[in-house]
Amino acid sequence: MKRLLVKAPAASAAPKGIILCLVPPEDVAHQLALSGGLPEEELHVTLAYLGKTDSVALDQVKEAARPLREYLKGLSALKGEFSGVGRFTIPKKDAFFLTLDVPGLNVVRETCCNVLKMCGLPPDNTHGFTPHMTLKYxxxxxxxxxxxxxxxxxEFTHMELWYGSTHLRVPIGR
Structure with missing residues (x-):
């Protein structure tokens, strides 16, 4: 099976987290990015947080892409819209975000989380799931x-597994 690894641009501090996420197409990211906010290439919708890179090997994340790919190839692209604004209070600053409405996303996410769990990558369940894309702190x-x-x-045609600054693309559909 073909895998496409994409390296994210170097940030001021190398990211250490592991997530499963949806990444908006470049034109949508460009349209929604805010001046002084997160760079377009960092915009994403986190579906699952899987821990830190110092506690999970990249090879384990790569292996989890296989069963995810098998599940996702049976789906069609995920279509929806960014349609609302919101704010989360977090310790240092507040996160300003856009809400995402994609019919059936909760079921897709739950199935992906179960697949990841079976691969030894249990998602963190500290918070509930509110589909959103942070634009600015x-x-x-x-x-x-x-x-x-x-x-x-x-329209999302793939998901990505982000392992720090290494991004692994997993297509949705055939």
Missing amino acids: VEASEPVPVQRLTPVPV
């Missing part, structure tokens, strides 16, 4: 950068 006293969003359609 803001100070607690700062207003949100956008008050309202005109819905932006999006």
Whole structure:
């Protein structure tokens, strides 16, 4: 099976997390990125957090891509829209985000989480699942950068497993 590894651009601090995520197409990321926010190439919707790179080998993550690929090839591209704005309070700053509405995403995510669990990569269940894409971190006293969003359609044709700055693309559909 063909695998496509993509290296993310070097950031100021190398990422250490492992996630399963949806990455918006370049044109959508370009349209939604905010000045002073996260770079377009870092925009993503986290489906599952799988720990840190110092506790899981890259080979284990690569192996988990096989059963994920088998499951995802039976699906069609995931279509939906970014349609709302929100804010999470986190310890240092608040996360300003866009909500994502994709019919059936919860079921797809749950199945992917079960596949990852069977591969020895149990997702962290500390928080519930709220499909969103963080655009910018803001100070607690700062207003949100956008008050309202005109819905932006999006189609996801693959998921990605991010192992630090190494990105493994897993296609959706044949």
